[in-house]
Amino acid sequence: MAKNQSEKKNGKPWWLLGIVIIVISMASSAGVYYLLDLNTPANADDHQPEEEAKAVVAPTPIFVTVSPFTVNVQSDNYEQRLLYIGLSFKVGNEETAGLIEQNMPQLRSRLLLLLSDQNAEELTRPAGKKAVASEILALFDEPFSDPQPDLAIDDVLYTDFIVQ
Template sequence: MAESSGGPKKLLWVMIILVLLSSAGAAAAIYMVMDQRDDNPGEAAEETAERQPPVFLTIEPFTVNLADDRQGTRLLYAGITLRVEDEETRDLLEQHMPQLRSRLLTILSGQEAGSLTSSQGKQQLASNIKARLSEPFDEDQPPLRLSEVLFTEFIVQ
């Protein structure tokens, strides 16, 4: 039989080298994961800094006569809250509240009771209100940043 030169010693050295290489690979992977985590907090902080609480403008509820239909005179009692993008838009709407309420009364009184009882009718009304209120009140007014029209009370009688 032929004698092998250092068989068990070679195997031991190969095992040690493999353990060291795998440890180095694991350390590199951990470093890369930790390095990515360090980059994300800055981005997350920027995102949270950009997020601001929503700005709402609550309008006193309306009671209006609806357009005549087959059932005679019908009433709508509606509470509306506007979600706006910033305080500047909110302040501008508050300054023009009489004009805003007049526009809302015009829109609401032109509705028919039958169209307002469905959710699709309410969504259409909300989009009509948003479009009408987005129109400028004055010639030199900055554009209004109106996000959403919310119905907080809605009764058709």
């Protein structure tokens, strides 16, 4: 019986020490999880002011469409070649869109003159299409009327393009 009592007295502190170690490790694990959770990007956005947290919304693009038309183009072999082309202009504001639509007959005339001077073989290459797009943008350097506000034309987009 003396052995049994001494085992009970000596066994109890080790058992309590094991429970204390387990509780301390659980508490430290919970603390580390809490601290790491605060540094995640999802929670970092919660602490920002409302103005910064709002998503940036891209402005709605404005396009002016030129209805498709056909024009004769030059050829190396003096053959008759045709270009069927449709265009859209990406513009920066409504004022520019309105001005282009008001002067559409002048713009179409300028486009016909420019495109009829192009070489069909060059137009079939991507570099030729890019060169024509930059030439089309240069058409807007000459004003449609006097005085004319500055035009905000961002890009020339081909909607139809067939060389035959």
